[in-house]
Amino acid sequence: MHELSITRSVVAIVAERAAGQKVTRVRLEIGALSAVMPDAIRFCFGICAADTPLAGAVLDIDEIPGLGICNDCGTEVNLTALIGRCPECGTANLRLTAGQELNIKEMELASCA
Amino acid sequence: MCVTCGCGDTDGATMTLHEVEHEHEHVHADGTRHTHSHARGIAGVPFRQDTLGPAHVHLHETLPVRESFQVHESLQVHETDSVQEAELSVPGRDERTIQLEAQILGKNQLTAERNRGWLSAKNILALNLVSSPGAGKTTLLERTLTDLKAELPISVVEGDQATSNDAERIRATGVPAVQINTGTGCHLDADMLERALAALKPRSASLLMIENVGNLVCPALFDLGERAKVVIFSVTEGEDKPLKYPHMFAAARVLLLSKTDLVPHLRFDTERALANALAVNRRLEVFRLSAFSGEGLPQWYGWLKSEFAACRGAPP
DSSP states (O other): OHHHHHHHHHHHHHHHHHTTSOEEEEEEEEETTSSOOHHHHHHHHHHHHTTSTTTTOEEEEEEEOEEEEETTTOOEEEESSSOOOOTTTOOOOEEEEESOOEEEEEEEEEOOO | OOTTTOSOSSOOOEEEETTEEEEOOOOOOOOOOEEEEOBOOOTTOOOOGGGOOTTOBOEEOOSSSGGGOEEOOOOSEEEESSOOOOEEOOTTOSEEEEEEEEETTHHHHHHHHHHHHHHHHTTOEEEEEEESTTSSHHHHHHHHHHHHTTTSOEEEEEEESSOSHHHHHHHTTTOOEEEEEOTTOOSOOHHHHHHHHHHHOOOSSOEEEEEOOSOSSGGGGOOOSOSEEEEEEETTSOTTHHHHSHHHHHHOSEEEEEOGGGGGGSOOOHHHHHHHHHHHOTTOEEEEOOTTTOTTHHHHHHHHHHHHHHHHHSOO
16 A cells, blocks of 8 residues: 555655645646556545645646557557557557656645735 | 655664664655656646646646636756745735645655665665565575575665564575564665665675565555566466556566476466566566576576676666
């Protein structure tokens, strides 16, 4: 269950950048082939955020679909797993171009005014 | 436990070197190193979030109101020691949006690269051995150490949730070993390896075997700074294991099909199992072996020696 440790990492990074200010929203980018389940991150987020500047913050997750390029014929291939074949030439010689993202994109701070 | 390794708040990973047990508490202050490239945004052109194209154009709808589409004209390529952020001031809004662009595993990656540099400078070949529990990592390691220790200086880092049984088995072969107990954590991380290296002090021009926690999922995500991951897949497992746990087989460079002496007693289709592994990762180097019968070990040792020689001559 690495999602719990990954969520802790998200909370730690955001809390540090917030420097004590209240965080109202966090946006993550998670690739479909990153081995991290967005639902598990959502489940963990409320627990990890409690008693931190992120308590009560909204979590948005952009899920990035898997995409590859066929090394043989150059066709762009949609990938739902790490295993795939080119629909044009049938080869398994694919290079992953998207879907392994695991990033914090942005955070929103409550006004300190 | 740290934010990248664990599930418990208070239980630190424990490291055991010989009879001395250390308790380490570590809290990560995340100074995340970040390397990222952006396509340049088009200033002044309002885009919706859903127009984000394949070129990863960095235009955001960051605010809940329609008229406030934000265009974040970003740097094309930047590399700094800290998380990138651009603070957007929004007249009339109570909230401020900060672009972070932080890699969630960035801290681990930074430590892993530091470990890799340290190991490389000392000409140490570090291999990260991963498998399901019970695939035979420790048995294969015992046999490998016994057979090679006269030719190569070797040391071992053992990772398990609990007990120092494996490090004791390794030390019985006469090879120095340090045990890391991850407590509730399900994988080793780069920080744990860094501390293990400080305790173990592996000698220059040596082989370092890192036996990860038995788990085919989480260790795939955490780079330790090793030169290669070696996945051990035993013939007592299902042939479809590479398809069920593709991330680990994709992350590995070498596959050791272990316990091959048992094949006559099983309904295990070796060719199908290997085809599945190669479907996930066509570049896998495959060795079939048995630590019990010795079958295939010369080829595995040959690979270790040639990799060791290569490691002394070139960066990873």
